[in-house]
Amino acid sequence: MIGRWRPAPLSGLYRPAFVAACLGLVFSLVGAAAVGRWEDRVNKVEFDNAAETESIVMQNGMNEYISRLLALRTLFESANEEITRSEFETFSGRLFEHHPGMLRIAWLPRINRKERAEYEAAAIADGVSGYRIKSLQGQGQDQGFATAPQSDEYFPIFYSTQPKTSVVYGMDYATVPERRAALERARDNDRIASLRAELYGPKEGGQLPNVLVVVPVYAKGTSRETVADRRRNLAGFVVGVFDLPLLLQSIRTTTAASPAISVNVYPPFSGRIVSLAQSMPDFSSATAAPQSMGDVARGVHWSGNLRIGDTDWQVHAIPTIGGPLETAYDRALTVLIVGMLLTLSLATYLMLASRNSRRLSLANRRVLELAQTDILTGLPNRAFFLARLDEINSQLEESGLTFSILMLDLDRFKNVNDSLGHGAGDVLLRQVAQRLKSALRESDVLARLGGDEFAIIQEGCEDQRVCSTELAARIAKLVAEPFLLPGHRVEIGTSIGIAIAPDHGNNQEQLLKKADLALYRSKSAGRNCFTIYDEAMSAELEARNTLEGDLRDAIARCQFELHYQPFVDVTDGGRRGFEALVRWRHPSRGLIPPDQFIPLAEEAGLIVPLGEWVLRRACADAATWPADLMVAVNLSPIQFKEAELFEVISAALRDSGLPPERLEIEITESVLLERGVENLAFMERLKSIGVELALDDFGTGYSSLSYLTAFPFDKIKIDKSFIRNLTHQPRSSAIISSIVTLARGLDMAVTAEGVETREEFERLAALGVNFAQGYLFGRPQPVDRIEFGASVQSSQRDAA
Known part of the structure; x- marks a missing residue:
C-alpha cells in the first residue's frame, strides 16, 4: 500500500532559517564585540604613540633649557679671570632671550667666613644697595629675611637676572633645608639637581609651585673624580628658577603639540603616602583636564616621567574630550547593524552564496589594488598614477578644464637613510605619506613614484595656478615640521615642481618632463621650495648640460687655478697665511666664479677629483712660501664621505713636503649633521698628525655649542654676514663678543x-x-702675484 505524502511540519520547515537567524545574531554580536575591542586596542596604540611623542618633545624642550644653564656653567669654569656681574647678565640674557619659561638665573659663589665682608662690600660696589648675606625665616606669607648668622661657608645669591633692587640678593641657600639638600646633591654627585619650590615674595605667593634647578660649578682645572675632590674644589652654583606651567606650555606651543592629547604633569613622588585624589597637577594643557591623579587613573591614560635634573616629575596624558583619539566604536556598530540585516533578510543558502560572491569580488578587487598600490606607504604607485594621468588627459579636450601635476622630492632624505638606516627611512616615508594625504582633497591623486619621489594630480580648480601654489606651500610647510622616528628627531624638506595642463603640454611625456624641470629648479634654488615651470627652464637645462660637459673637460685638461686670500693676526697685523680658492678659466667664457660650478661639480660627482687637485696644488704652493705662513683649504661635505680622504691628505702633504702644522682644513657645519662617529674619528686622525681644523661659516647653518665641545676644532670662522652689520648693529657686536668668550673658554x-x-x-x-x-x-x-714681503698696510692700500 502506498502511503500518502504529508507536508513537513512548520517547525521543521523553518528550523534551518531559525537556526541561521540565531547563529547570525550571535555571530553579529560576537563580531561587533571583537571589532569594538580591536578599536580599543588600535585607539590605545595610537594614543600611546601620540602621548609618548608629546612626552619626548617636552623632555627635549626641558633638556634645551638645562643645556643653556650648562653653557653658563662652562662660562664660569673656562674663564681665566673672574666673571663680572655685567658679563653674567649679558650672557644670561642672551641664553634665555626667547625662552619665557625661565624666571631668573642666579650665581651662588662659595664664600667662607673670612670672605664674607669682602663679598658684601663687592656687591655694594657693583650697585646692589645694602647687600648682606641673609637667611630666610618663616613660612608662607610670614616669610622674611634676617642677617645670616656666622657660619663656615655660605651660598648667597651674588649675581642674578633680578633687578638690583630685589630683596633676594644675599639670600643664603644654605639656610633653607630643602635647598641646601639640593646643593649638596648637586655638589657630591657632580650632576644637576632640582626641587619643587615656591618663590619668595607676596607678589609671587599666588603662583603655582616652580622648579629650582641647581648646577654645580668647580674651580677651573681642578679634579672632581671623588666626592672629596668635588667638595674641596667647589666654586659655587648656577641656579635657574623655571615657571613650570609657562615653560611646558611654551614647549607645546613652539612644537605645535597635538590638541588631541591632554598632558598633566604631577610633582615628583616624595615618599609620603598621598591619596591619588589629593595629588594636584603642577601643569595641565587643558582647562577641563582632570584635577587629580585619581581622575586620570579612571580612564584611558598614559604615564611616564619628565626628567628635570636628578628628579622625575610624573607625566600623565589622556585623550582630549571630544578629540580624534577618543574611541567612538563606529566600526563595531557598523558590524552589528550589517550582521543583523544580513541575518534577518537572507536565508542560509542565499546568505552563503552572497558571502562567497562578496569574498570573490573583494579578492579580485584586492588583486587589482595590489597591482596599483605602493606596499610601503599604501599610496597608489607609478602605474596607477600614469594610468590616471592618461585618463584625465584624454578628458581634457572634452571638458575644457585644466589640471596640474606636482612632482615632489624629499630633501636630505638620503642623510636619514645613511645615518639611521633604511628601516628609519621606511618609517619616515610612511609618515610623509600621511602628512601629504592630510593636505589633499578627496578628488586629488597622490602617488609614490619610487624612492623618495611623490607626485600629485590636482584638478577641479577655477584658477589652477593659484590652487597649485597654495597646495605646494601647504605641503612644504607640513614636511618641514620635525618627524619623530624611534629614538630620533629628524628634519627634512621637500622640493616641488609644478606643470599645468594644457599650458605646459597636452600629453603625459611633456607634462612629466616639464614638472621634472621645475623640480630641478627648486632643488637648485636651495631646496624646500616650489617652482612652476616656465619656458626658460628648458633653455637653462640645455645650458647646464653644456656647462657640465665643459666641466668634465676642464678637469681632464686642468683648466682650474688657485687664488689665495690672506688672513692676518689682529694683534700685530702680520700675515699668518692664505685661504686657497679655486677658479675655473673657461676657454671661451673666461674666469668662472666657484658659486657657478662647485654645486654642479657636487651634483655631477666631479667634486672629489677636483677637491683632490685643489688640496695637492695648495700644499705644493704653500711649501714654497715662508715657513711661518699657513694655507687653508675647504673640504666639500661630499669629500668627507670618501673612505680614502685621510690618505689623500697625507699623500698631498708627503709629496709636497709641507709640514702638517701649516695646513688648515676648513669644515662647514653641514658635515657634522651626519656620520658623527666616523667624522669625529677622521678629524682626530688629522689632529694626530698635526693638521689644524677650522669650523667655517659659524652661525649660518645648524650652529650648536655641542659641535664645539664634541669635535676637536682649533678655530672658529665667523661668517661675513655678522661682520657686515658690525658697525651699526649692537646685536652683531654682542653675538661676536659671546662667540669670542666661548671660544676663549674652549681654547679656540x-x-x-x-x-x-x-x-x-x-x-x-x-x-x-x-x-x-x-x-x-x-x-x-x-x-x-703675491708679494710675500709686503706689509699688511700696503695690502690694505692695494685693496682700497
Whole structure:
C-alpha cells in the first residue's frame, strides 16, 4: 500500500532559517564585540604613540633649557679671570632671550667666613644697595629675611637676572633645608639637581609651585673624580628658577603639540603616602583636564616621567574630550547593524552564496589594488598614477578644464637613510605619506613614484595656478615640521615642481618632463621650495648640460687655478697665511666664479677629483712660501664621505713636503649633521698628525655649542654676514663678543671673514677676535702675484 505524502511540519520547515537567524545574531554580536575591542586596542596604540611623542618633545624642550644653564656653567669654569656681574647678565640674557619659561638665573659663589665682608662690600660696589648675606625665616606669607648668622661657608645669591633692587640678593641657600639638600646633591654627585619650590615674595605667593634647578660649578682645572675632590674644589652654583606651567606650555606651543592629547604633569613622588585624589597637577594643557591623579587613573591614560635634573616629575596624558583619539566604536556598530540585516533578510543558502560572491569580488578587487598600490606607504604607485594621468588627459579636450601635476622630492632624505638606516627611512616615508594625504582633497591623486619621489594630480580648480601654489606651500610647510622616528628627531624638506595642463603640454611625456624641470629648479634654488615651470627652464637645462660637459673637460685638461686670500693676526697685523680658492678659466667664457660650478661639480660627482687637485696644488704652493705662513683649504661635505680622504691628505702633504702644522682644513657645519662617529674619528686622525681644523661659516647653518665641545676644532670662522652689520648693529657686536668668550673658554681661536673697512677691523680687535680676512687685507689673486714681503698696510692700500 502506498502511503500518502504529508507536508513537513512548520517547525521543521523553518528550523534551518531559525537556526541561521540565531547563529547570525550571535555571530553579529560576537563580531561587533571583537571589532569594538580591536578599536580599543588600535585607539590605545595610537594614543600611546601620540602621548609618548608629546612626552619626548617636552623632555627635549626641558633638556634645551638645562643645556643653556650648562653653557653658563662652562662660562664660569673656562674663564681665566673672574666673571663680572655685567658679563653674567649679558650672557644670561642672551641664553634665555626667547625662552619665557625661565624666571631668573642666579650665581651662588662659595664664600667662607673670612670672605664674607669682602663679598658684601663687592656687591655694594657693583650697585646692589645694602647687600648682606641673609637667611630666610618663616613660612608662607610670614616669610622674611634676617642677617645670616656666622657660619663656615655660605651660598648667597651674588649675581642674578633680578633687578638690583630685589630683596633676594644675599639670600643664603644654605639656610633653607630643602635647598641646601639640593646643593649638596648637586655638589657630591657632580650632576644637576632640582626641587619643587615656591618663590619668595607676596607678589609671587599666588603662583603655582616652580622648579629650582641647581648646577654645580668647580674651580677651573681642578679634579672632581671623588666626592672629596668635588667638595674641596667647589666654586659655587648656577641656579635657574623655571615657571613650570609657562615653560611646558611654551614647549607645546613652539612644537605645535597635538590638541588631541591632554598632558598633566604631577610633582615628583616624595615618599609620603598621598591619596591619588589629593595629588594636584603642577601643569595641565587643558582647562577641563582632570584635577587629580585619581581622575586620570579612571580612564584611558598614559604615564611616564619628565626628567628635570636628578628628579622625575610624573607625566600623565589622556585623550582630549571630544578629540580624534577618543574611541567612538563606529566600526563595531557598523558590524552589528550589517550582521543583523544580513541575518534577518537572507536565508542560509542565499546568505552563503552572497558571502562567497562578496569574498570573490573583494579578492579580485584586492588583486587589482595590489597591482596599483605602493606596499610601503599604501599610496597608489607609478602605474596607477600614469594610468590616471592618461585618463584625465584624454578628458581634457572634452571638458575644457585644466589640471596640474606636482612632482615632489624629499630633501636630505638620503642623510636619514645613511645615518639611521633604511628601516628609519621606511618609517619616515610612511609618515610623509600621511602628512601629504592630510593636505589633499578627496578628488586629488597622490602617488609614490619610487624612492623618495611623490607626485600629485590636482584638478577641479577655477584658477589652477593659484590652487597649485597654495597646495605646494601647504605641503612644504607640513614636511618641514620635525618627524619623530624611534629614538630620533629628524628634519627634512621637500622640493616641488609644478606643470599645468594644457599650458605646459597636452600629453603625459611633456607634462612629466616639464614638472621634472621645475623640480630641478627648486632643488637648485636651495631646496624646500616650489617652482612652476616656465619656458626658460628648458633653455637653462640645455645650458647646464653644456656647462657640465665643459666641466668634465676642464678637469681632464686642468683648466682650474688657485687664488689665495690672506688672513692676518689682529694683534700685530702680520700675515699668518692664505685661504686657497679655486677658479675655473673657461676657454671661451673666461674666469668662472666657484658659486657657478662647485654645486654642479657636487651634483655631477666631479667634486672629489677636483677637491683632490685643489688640496695637492695648495700644499705644493704653500711649501714654497715662508715657513711661518699657513694655507687653508675647504673640504666639500661630499669629500668627507670618501673612505680614502685621510690618505689623500697625507699623500698631498708627503709629496709636497709641507709640514702638517701649516695646513688648515676648513669644515662647514653641514658635515657634522651626519656620520658623527666616523667624522669625529677622521678629524682626530688629522689632529694626530698635526693638521689644524677650522669650523667655517659659524652661525649660518645648524650652529650648536655641542659641535664645539664634541669635535676637536682649533678655530672658529665667523661668517661675513655678522661682520657686515658690525658697525651699526649692537646685536652683531654682542653675538661676536659671546662667540669670542666661548671660544676663549674652549681654547679656540676666532677668525672674522669679510672685513672690508678699517672701522670693522678696529671693532673686531676690541672684541678680542684673533684673525681677520677680507678685502681690507687683499683680494684673492694667483700665487705668482703675491708679494710675500709686503706689509699688511700696503695690502690694505692695494685693496682700497
